[in-house]
Amino acid sequence: MFNGFDGFIEPWVGGKPPNVTSNNLAFVLGNGEFDVWVANNRGTAYSRNHTRLNPNTEFWDYSFADMGKYDVPAMVNYVIDKTEYDKIVYIGFSRGTEQIFIQLAENPSFADKLYLNINLAPIAFRGSPKGISGLVPSSRPAFLAQASYVGPIPPFLAEFDAGLTLFCSIPILKQICIEVYSKYFGPDRPMIDEGRFQVLTSLIDATSNKDNLHTRQAVYYDQIRKFDYGNKMNLELYGSDEPPKYPFENIPTYNLVLISGQNDYLATPENVQKLRNILNGTALVDYMIPYSKWSHTDFIFGNQAYKYSHSVIVKIMRDYFSQQSG
Template structure:
């Protein structure tokens, strides 16, 4: 299981035990593993670097695709000897799509369930995200020497406050501001979420996500000049991730919401179009009209609306 850019695996567990997906799956006999994105509190250790060093933050989601997800798969597969049911939310879906498109992990995957799937962000309607991408917030903080992008403190926090002020929005409720108006969160869960999240990521990663919004394409990180891109990739334009290259026989489950400001309906529909040649009996698509982004991981109705369907889907691929 893998989720947001600035959220750790704990976000899956904020609801009571009978309402959160990891424990629901565990109770039904699945061996559940949760990944933590680099930079969040449980993923800040390194063999020889520490978070105070700029080199520690020299990565984007490209590295999650090339190194972190394969390392997690290799570890799990090495211990269990079994193929993996992958479950992603938001960024977790993005790195899953990118990894599977390059076919490096497909042999270890039994199926994949993608909640609030993110790959294209052209129609993102979250005000703070759209303004940040278009005004190069991440690039600005990088230039000013902040390799760690911490939304809750320092220069980054001040930038976010300034953006909220400019947009005339109340950023106290960061959940709604970033994800859209979630239908089904209770107040105590939101308070618990805001007490723990959002957490740090790399500024370079935020630049990469901003590039995805502005460029309307899914490509590797753009180093800003033809010469630098040629140095890294052997070509002037960063290579694209070809999602339609994901094997057509891989069982896939999609669930997306009608009120999601990050995984906008138009972007998800464009994403689904990349699977038009997928084996029809291997594709399962669920549309939840009143769900926004966070409802899929913290919604009080998510067990009945989404999670039971995910568990049933996984069992069918056993």
């Protein structure tokens, strides 16, 4: 909803919806007659309250696996209940793909609640990431040693965002920020609007330390596994020294849509191929963005996101519903 200044719900003309080519996917869908529900992960500025857990301590004892197991079905069921539709379309990006994959790996029948399961920059494997993320230590002793801290990352979000935004607003330092950004997600300078870059830095939000560590564990083990608590607790919880793999082969493919990029440093082409290889069937749609520099965050920050991504998503949805009604 924040990629550029063209995010508006526009009036219909002559009884027809407007032809919106926004780089903001929510507004493309909203103007295209779709009912749009925007989810938020735990720990963000929009999701820090809880009915019983202390928001300063035990609230933060979660990772993306918990969000996949509990939060995804809670949100999907909520939308279904409110709209009174039997099914909805799920669109997940990056972390959102991990969450739906975890849900479907352990509960394949959940796919029956989705017309389409659309995954942008899909992640089920994280081995051998490229760029800066590949340099972050992911040894087992390292991430086990840091598990004692139960809290947010970064711990002082407002101060972090303000400091980073100020730093990246200085012209000569902005180039350093953009270079680091490129080396983390995949270099694609033509897709970056340098005039708005400090807006992106101000939007960085928090997650839990456990979530961060689980991501590093996923890099260490390649295929995403359950959280590694160390041998003793693993034995108690899982019956083995190492955490078990999520059975991604159980993910239904009849409504599965994969949309990936060739220059993605996190959902790398190699890791997306590992997902294809483990599935028991071929995805309904498996689309590779036909632009060689397309990186991980171009889906949400790219200044040609409509051309390469959003227009494709709308076409996939319209084609699907056209076939269903026909």
